[in-house]
């Protein structure tokens with residue numbers, strides 16, 4: 001059974017900061033946000049976790065393998081190097097959606113995202129090391145079949161973007177409400193989904209739903225592991241099997 005550890009990363013009082021004392025240059029905000037994401041992704045990734053940029057002011061990470069002390073170190077390091085600070089909420093559950101909901105509640109209970117007195121709060125619990133198993137995390141790596149031939153080499157870059165985003169939007173909603181899973185666009189035509197214990201039929205159903213609804217054809221590789229990296233790496237290998245064999249769903253276990 002899965003035990004997903006999810007961390008909500010929220011920049012403290014970011015909205016007011018972007019306009020104080022005057023609105024800040026957009027290119028500078030974009031640069032700061034993407035560097036902050038890169039740093040968090042590297043820190044979490046070095047412990048086997050995955051970080052998703054989501055809305056940039058709120059990021060979502062799968063942090064199985066990171067302790068509360070690791071989270072504190074991340075806060076300290078960002079606080080020392082960036083003009084903003086981070087609040088973090090951590091929670092675990094068999095359902096990634098429930099884990100994120102609990103992690104979010106912890107941060108919300110500590111104060112508003114725009115409360116200038118709420119800084120660097122850290123709430124929640126992590127999985128006990130003794131309880132961790134190789135089935136804690138289930139990751140599905142979706143990809144649009146032949147995106148290059150169907151879209152990238154055929155349409156202008158913006159129309160390609162619309163098609164890919166349509167597939168992502170339908171998949172993210174469906175996986176959230178039908179399968180209790182969290183989907184994140186990670187670039188190109190790829191979406192990584194953090195799942196509870198799902199089976200091949202669930203993925204087939206989701207792929208069918210997206211194709212019927214928005215006419216975007218997907219394939220998916222799925223892996224399990226003790227960390228997001230372990231699960232995600234198996235998922236990548238499974239996706240390679242889809243590409244080699246022309247199959248739509250491959251589970252690597």
Ligand SMILES: Nc1nc2c(ncn2[C@@H]2O[C@H](COP(=O)(O)OP(=O)(O)OP(=O)(O)O)[C@@H](O)[C@H]2O)c(=O)[nH]1
Nearest residue numbers: 143144145146147148149186187188189190236243
């Ligand atoms: N983040 C991430 N992006 C990837 C990965 N693999 C491919 N991409 C992105 O997806 C784009 C398209 O590559 P592919 O998915 O291999 O190409 P495709 O035309 O869809 O071909 P098939 O997947 O074989 O059907 C690349 O330009 C990358 O941006 C991955 O593992 N992670």
